[in-house]
Amino acid sequence: MSRGPVPLDQTLPPDSAVDEEGYAVLRRLVSRGGVVALTGAGMSTASGIPDYRGPDGQRRVQPMQHAEFVGSAQARQRYWARSFAGWDRFNAARPNPAHHAVAQLQQLGVLGPVVTQNVDGLHQRAGADQVLELHGSLDRVTCLDCGEQVARVAVQEWLEAANPGFLARLDSGSAGQVRPDGDVVVADDAVASFRAPRCLVCGGDSLKPDVVFFGGSVPRPVVDRAFATVESASTLLVLGSSLRVMSGYRFVRRATRLGIPVAVVTRGETRADGEPTVQLDSLLGDVLPRLVADLAGA
Structure with missing residues (x-):
């Protein structure tokens, strides 16, 4: 259940790397509830599991094909x-503050299902439910x-x-x-x-x-379920994904086509630059725990 809009009066200390104007838009969208999250490898880098790509979007290691x-x-x-x-x-590897924040957003009633591209199970270990593992486990x-x-x-x-x-x-x-x-x-x-x-x-x-290794196909029933989940969202919240791989980017395209707001929090550029309603080039650990605290106190 949505908790309704929250006042946009919270600020970070002057040394924060978070764009305040973008954060205000993010908080307003999430506070309405009905959010679906799409999460990528950037969720788990703080847990010691690196991404295949750096902040510049370039692949750093060759994955198994x-x-x-x-x-x-x-x-x-x-x-x-x-x-x-x-x-x-x-x-x-253990869940980091971003994983715990996602679970807490679910507990607050503003976030529903999580569609994850990750195969590490850390969302579930942090207490999240309704987790759809797009690429398996x-x-x-x-x-x-x-x-x-x-x-x-x-x-x-x-x-x-x-x-x-x-x-x-x-x-x-x-x-x-x-x-x-x-x-x-x-x-x-x-x-x-x-x-x-x-x-x-x-x-x-x-x-x-x-x-699903690189070059493999996500099973059709999983894709269909993910599309249905995204189509039910009030906002699609993309966390820690460069969206370079079509298996994730297609959900942003579907949301955009349906007029569903898209909010992105990740480091560096994404394939969807220019498409989201708001995009924060920030660490998830700098944004998500703060978002939980703001909404819990609203």
């Missing part, structure tokens, strides 16, 4: 070696041969048993920073001896994290 993964046993071996090495760090693993699903933590246990001493053999500097898909860079010579997981049901070697 869907066609490469499904078409090459060697590519799957490389992915699973890297995922095995990075999983503990990825799984240790790394918590699950699916066999592409028979459809069997298993928890990612179980796969980690299998890999530990099948590759004793693998992590200990990695040089301290050979495993790079954890990436959005939960993997890290591991030297090719270490990958060569790695035993990738196999399905316990059919014995196939095509186990894949239940996520």
Whole structure:
């Protein structure tokens, strides 16, 4: 339920990087209620999970490609070696203040469903509900041969048993920073001896994290549900996304076409520059907790 408009009389200290005029528009839109959030990788950077792109929108690392993964046993071996090495760090990530603020906006009754491009589950860990995972979740693993699903933590246990001493053999500097898909860079010579997981049901070697890799397609029912969710919004609130990928940008285009206000909070430029009702080039941690405090006190 909407709490109604709130007075636009709050200001940040002089050293704040938040545009006050833009923030006032954002607060007015969110205070009306009926908001749907579309969240991207920028939500989780403060939790230690980096984006594939920097603030300039340029891709910094090469992600796993869907066609490469499904078409090459060697590519799957490389992915699973890297995922095995990075999983503990990825799984240790915890929600940051922006995640908690999204959950609190839901509790205040101004924010409804969250459509997320992230695969880390941090919205749910922060207490958010009605979360639609557009690109799936790394918590699950699916066999592409028979459809069997298993928890990612179980796969980690299998890999530990099948590759004793693998992590200990990695040089301290050979495993790079954890990436959005939960993997890290591991030297090719270490990958060569790695035993990738196999399905316990059919014995196939095509186990894949239940996520949409680059070049893959979001399942049609998920896309339809996301469009229906956006079309029901009073405002579409984009958080931490450059909107460079069409799988997210198309929802902004749909909202704009329907006359639904779009508010964007992210660092750097976006593909939708010029389209949103308001766009703040700010850290989510500088904006969302303040927004919660303002609306809670209204």
